[in-house]
Amino acid sequence: MPSVDPGRSLLAIGQLSERSGTSVSALRFYEKHGLISAERTAGNQRRYRRDVLRRIAFIRTSQRVGISLADIRAALDSLPDARTPTRADWMGISAGWRAELDARIADLQHLRTELDGCIGCGCLSLTTCALNNPGDRLGDEGAGPVRWEAEANQALDASAG
């Protein structure tokens, strides 16, 4: 049989992988990007302290909310002594995650409203349709946009016939 218990409280990477439900390659990836860390044995193998489990729970929960690893890392780095998030830390940080989630939901709802306005008209115009022209690009250079309109409607009529 292979090795089972390296020391009493340190975890080998395979054990951490199994307990956290995270692939070994992802764990190495997280370490490379400064999200977790490990001690090393004399033979250069990683040994994780148990609080890394909680750190990974934090990472994966945040990821599910849609937070990038860079932002997760920034949140972790903001904690004193590079500590693993405590309950109080989590409450503070997750309030921020919630605000991001709210913003994304609001964005999508706004988009839905625009789409609803666009479904019936079918113009798909870059100059008149809000959905297609967020920053009011185009629309300031003489006949260009007008011709676009005319062309789009021509195409529409032609293919709809």
Place this chain on the structure above:
Amino acid sequence: MPSVDPGRSLLAIGQLSERSGTSVSALRFYEKHGLISAERTAGNQRRYRRDVLRRIAFIRTSQRVGISLADIRAALDSLPDARTPTRADWMGISAGWRAELDARIADLQHLRTELDGCIGCGCLSLTTCALNNPGDRLGDEGAGPVRWEAEANQALDASAG
């Protein structure tokens, strides 16, 4: 001065780029991936029929809703004769886009509910926290999860002191 009008109704790629607000490189990219097409001059330059303008409007509008190019292409390919979407086509397809949008919003709202439940508890447990354990992974192999729980709480208590 450079060339201005290749034929009466065909557009050079630079003209299409300007009129559609899409970069030349993106237009070539769309062609490579089968979203648009062009005729060629004797000198191998692209010449676009005007209905490509509408096709691009369709692509960009769909993208804004968050649809991938692959899905946009599938929608275009589903039309008879590889035609550019008509008003009726757009109404049908955009209803589908709206359903996707609704699903994404619902997903995020569900996530928000889970997050709210998780903010106060702070457990971040893979076994008990819904947010962290969507498919109820883990939780079926003897002492593992129990130890995880104990460990997580230990880490929590230790760092929270």
Place this chain on the structure above:
DNA sequence: TTAGGACCTCGACTACGGTTGAGGTCAAGG
């Protein structure tokens, strides 16, 4: 005829979140 802007292809590069494979080492049971 020539200048030069617009166009062509092809390959490399960006960010993100990893996975996969090659080639080599560690560690523990038998």
Place this chain on the structure above:
DNA sequence: CCTTGACCTCAACCGTAGTCGAGGTCCTAA
């Protein structure tokens, strides 16, 4: 001692949606 599974590093690759540059060609006005 030896086998074998777990581990190590490094580099290349996946998909998405393009951008950028090199090196070369087209085409039109002057």
